Amino acid sequence: MRRQHVVTALLENQVGTLNRLTSVFRRKGVSLESLSVGDCEQSGYSRMTLVVSGDDSDLNVVMGQLLKLLDVVDIQDLKVDSSVRRELALVRVGASPQQRGEIIEVVHVMGGRVAHLAKDDLTVEFTDEPRKIEHFLSLMEPYGLREVVRTGTAAMRVD
Amino acid sequence: MTRTGATVVMEALARHGVDVMFGYPGGVVLPLYDEMLNWPQVKHVLVRHEQCAAHMADGYARATGKVGVCLGTSGPGATNLVTGIATAMMDSVPMVVLTGQVNTWAIGTDAFQETDIQGITIPITKHNYLVTDVDDLPRVMAEAFYLANTGRKGPVLVDIPKDVFQGKTDVDFPEATQRRGYLLPGPALQEMIDEAAELLNSAERPVVIAGAGVVWSETHKALAELAEKADVPIINSLLGLGSFDRDDPRSLGMMGMHGEAAGTIATQHADLVIGIGMRFDDRLTGKMSGFAPNARKIHFDIDPTEFGKAIPAYCRVLGDLADSLPRFVQAVKPAKHPEWWAEIRRWRESYPLIVPDDGRFLARHVVDSLNRVTKGNAVVSTDVGQHQMWAAQFYKFHQPFNWLSSGGLGTMGYGFPAAMGAQFARPDAEVWCVVGDGGFQMTLQELIVAAEHKLPVKIALINNGFLGMIRQWQEMFYDNRYSHAHMANPDYSKLAEAYGVGFIRVTKQEDMDEAVRQAEAIDGPVLVECVVQMEENVYPMVAAGAANDDLIMDPAVAPREKVKA
Ligand SMILES: Cc1ncc(C[n+]2csc(CCOP(=O)(O)OP(=O)(O)O)c2C)c(N)n1
Ligand SMILES: [Mg+2]
Numbered sequence: 001m002r003r004q005h006v007v008t009a010l011l012e013n014q015v016g017t018l019n020r021l022t023s024v025f026r027r028k029g030v031s032l033e034s035l036s037v038g039d040c041e042q043s044g045y046s047r048m049t050l051v052v053s054g055d056d057s058d059l060n061v062v063m064g065q066l067l068k069l070l071d072v073v074d075i076q077d078l079k080v081d082s083s084v085r086r087e088l089a090l091v092r093v094g095a096s097p098q099q100r101g102e103i104i105e106v107v108h109v110m111g112g113r114v115a116h117l118a119k120d121d122l123t124v125e126f127t128d129e130p131r132k133i134e135h136f137l138s139l140m141e142p143y144g145l146r147e148v149v150r151t152g153t154a155a156m157r158v159d
Numbered sequence: 160m161t162r163t164g165a166t167v168v169m170e171a172l173a174r175h176g177v178d179v180m181f182g183y184p185g186g187v188v189l190p191l192y193d194e195m196l197n198w199p200q201v202k203h204v205l206v207r208h209e210q211c212a213a214h215m216a217d218g219y220a221r222a223t224g225k226v227g228v229c230l231g232t233s234g235p236g237a238t239n240l241v242t243g244i245a246t247a248m249m250d251s252v253p254m255v256v257l258t259g260q261v262n263t264w265a266i267g268t269d270a271f272q273e274t275d276i277q278g279i280t281i282p283i284t285k286h287n288y289l290v291t292d293v294d295d296l297p298r299v300m301a302e303a304f305y306l307a308n309t310g311r312k313g314p315v316l317v318d319i320p321k322d323v324f325q326g327k328t329d330v331d332f333p334e335a336t337q338r339r340g341y342l343l344p345g346p347a348l349q350e351m352i353d354e355a356a357e358l359l360n361s362a363e364r365p366v367v368i369a370g371a372g373v374v375w376s377e378t379h380k381a382l383a384e385l386a387e388k389a390d391v392p393i394i395n396s397l398l399g400l401g402s403f404d405r406d407d408p409r410s411l412g413m414m415g416m417h418g419e420a421a422g423t424i425a426t427q428h429a430d431l432v433i434g435i436g437m438r439f440d441d442r443l444t445g446k447m448s449g450f451a452p453n454a455r456k457i458h459f460d461i462d463p464t465e466f467g468k469a470i471p472a473y474c475r476v477l478g479d480l481a482d483s484l485p486r487f488v489q490a491v492k493p494a495k496h497p498e499w500w501a502e503i504r505r506w507r508e509s510y511p512l513i514v515p516d517d518g519r520f521l522a523r524h525v526v527d528s529l530n531r532v533t534k535g536n537a538v539v540s541t542d543v544g545q546h547q548m549w550a551a552q553f554y555k556f557h558q559p560f561n562w563l564s565s566g567g568l569g570t571m572g573y574g575f576p577a578a579m580g581a582q583f584a585r586p587d588a589e590v591w592c593v594v595g596d597g598g599f600q601m602t603l604q605e606l607i608v609a610a611e612h613k614l615p616v617k618i619a620l621i622n623n624g625f626l627g628m629i630r631q632w633q634e635m636f637y638d639n640r641y642s643h644a645h646m647a648n649p650d651y652s653k654l655a656e657a658y659g660v661g662f663i664r665v666t667k668q669e670d671m672d673e674a675v676r677q678a679e680a681i682d683g684p685v686l687v688e689c690v691v692q693m694e695e696n697v698y699p700m701v702a703a704g705a706a707n708d709d710l711i712m713d714p715a716v717a718p719r720e721k722v723k724a
Contacts, residue, residue: 064464
């Protein structure tokens with residue numbers, strides 16, 4: 001079955017780890033939708049969240065091969081109902097002085113924050129589940145999306 | 160104790176019992192070549208092309224079960240090793256590959272002879288390292304040997320910049336190697352072993368397909384016990400040859416694209432297929448959906464990623480065969496399968512492998528002579544092509560570690576240097592290389608190394624004037640349109656003379672046995688040129704992409720073109 005998977009991995013920090021990881025995806029022809037990585041609670045290690053769409057059996061093979069990499073300590077395919085997922089989007093929207101108030105109101109209602117204000121646009125910082133980000137972007141669309149930067153999903157298992 | 164990086168490397172080789180290594184110098188590895196002079200216990204063989212250093216290390220490993228070591232300089236030296244590394248990776252051969260790198264401060268500047276060999280070899284090594292701090296070198300060298308030779312074995316590359324060879328460190332070798340991200344499977348689960356035994360106990364038409372995992376784990380004795388106790392036929396994958404005595408009546412020889420018909424047909428009729436230390440390679444299974452359609456599959460392997468990769472196994476036994484196989488044998492009930500064997504015997508009798516006796520001189524006669532004269536006890540390497548398949552079919556191995564052939568990558572040029580590596584590793588063994596005239600021309604420059612070291616390696620060169628395997632495919636699948644399959648050969652007698660190796664030319668079947676004996680009697684390398692029938696096909700055959708039911712038989716054996724298995 002083809003579906004989206006959110007995978008979290010614990011990695012040893014080594015030069016080239018990312019290279020090895022992505023090489024496995026490339027060989028299998030599985031493209032990464034997002035990837036986010038940063039320090040974690042263990043020094044010398046990082047946690048990475050990968051979002052990929054693909055066949056379950058292909059993904060199983062990929063996960064096995066990733067686990068075989070020396071730099072990969074652990075890897076898990078997270079279930080939707082037992083994980084917290086968040087993503088940060090920076091969104092620059094066109095905003096004439098007349099539209100500003102209206103946009104800022106929408107941003108606040110949605111739980112976003114204005115990160116920067118300029119003469120004819122404003123930059124919003126918005127953090128939520130990936131699908132809420134889609135929704136937020138659709139609300140901003142009419143004002144003109146000048147630039148959108150997304151961090152990719154960070155996810156954590158919760159029981 | 161403070162010593163240089165170069166000393167650390169030599170110390171590591173000595174500690175790991177490396178008695179021969181294969182390499183070629185260049186600017187950035189000169190510090191290591193200088194240090195080498197202080198280490199007489201580690202013999203260095205100067206090859207004539209780095210690819211052959213890798214194949215020799217591979218041959219050394221396959222002939223001994225030990226880690227093979229090769230060495231090249233940065234840039235072209237390193238890239239020349241690539242084919243040999245990929246060959247070893249595909250066949251899970253334990254190797255430590257050392258490459259020199261430009262000085263750390265020059266890395267990334269397109270310095271002279273710089274190449275990103277770490278990046279290049281990520282997909283073809285089990286793991287690789289670029290050592291930028293000499294203090295890391297003792298740990299990395301220890302890790303490299305450990306990784307190469309544990310779990311599913313494979314090549315590990317260590318890229319060492321010139322200034323790291325020259326730098327000084329007082330860091331000791333670690334007592335033990337441990338990496339959180341490297342887990343070896345523990346003992347196999349008892350419930351899996353019991354389930355596997357239960358499946359075998361209740362099977363009526365079981366077959367075992369044994370691969371190179373049995374060789375590397377040295378569990379050939381357990382395999383033999385299994386065959387006897389459960390009265391089950393043992394088929395070998397190409398690389399598994401030698402893990403089961405071919406003279407044992409329960410041996411059905413090799414299976415695969417050119418495997419013996421009886422084994423292939425038996426597998427298609429089996430109700431249980433037990434894969435042991437093998438990976439259900441596409442050349443063995445034929446079209447996956449048509450493979451052993453009525454059989455449940457049990458898969459024993461040390462690498463969990465092999466489970467379900469090619470075929471969905473019903474029962475998976477994860478673990479080192481050294482642990483799981485004897486336990487499996489113990490759990491299995493003694494059985495007899497007279498009806499199953501009666502059927503198999505019929506297939507064997509109907510579709511035997513034949514050595515014709517019609518006046519023609521064929522590659523099959525060469526291998527058959529070798530087999531008879533050496534009594535199946537020689538170390539045999541092959542190159543890739545028709546001769547490789549004939550060697551696999553007609554040489555009857557009795558022991559593991561005697562068979563060297565590039566299975567997964569199918570690397571032409573492998574056979575001769577691999578045989579040399581084996582001969583360096585086992586100076587007293589009788590080593591024969593069966594090689595095609597195409598593949599021999601890829602790496603024959605190493606003749607001078609054989610001559611220089613008076614290496615008693617014997618070469619059975621199959622001169623058919625063709626890239627035979629290519630010609631066969633063009634005959635069978637491209638309507639006889641030979642495109643660049645024909646090939647000129649040099650005058651091999653002059654070549655042998657130029658290189659200073661012995662030479663025998665054979666043109667008739669009846670002279671072959673004597674030629675083998677003559678070659679054996681010569682103390683040094685001998686090139687035995689066997690001028691055989693030019694156009695001859697390997698049978699049986701399962702065409703690429705076809706199911707194993709579609710066996711194309713030798714027309715001399717079965718009049719119909721295809722035999723439904
Ligand atoms: C390096 C490499 N190039 C190409 C091939 C494809 N190939 C497979 S078999 C073969 C012909 C081998 O000819 P030869 O060495 O004369 O052996 P023969 O088949 O005649 O016994 C070729 C070209 C290969 N396996 N390896
Ligand atoms: Mg040929």
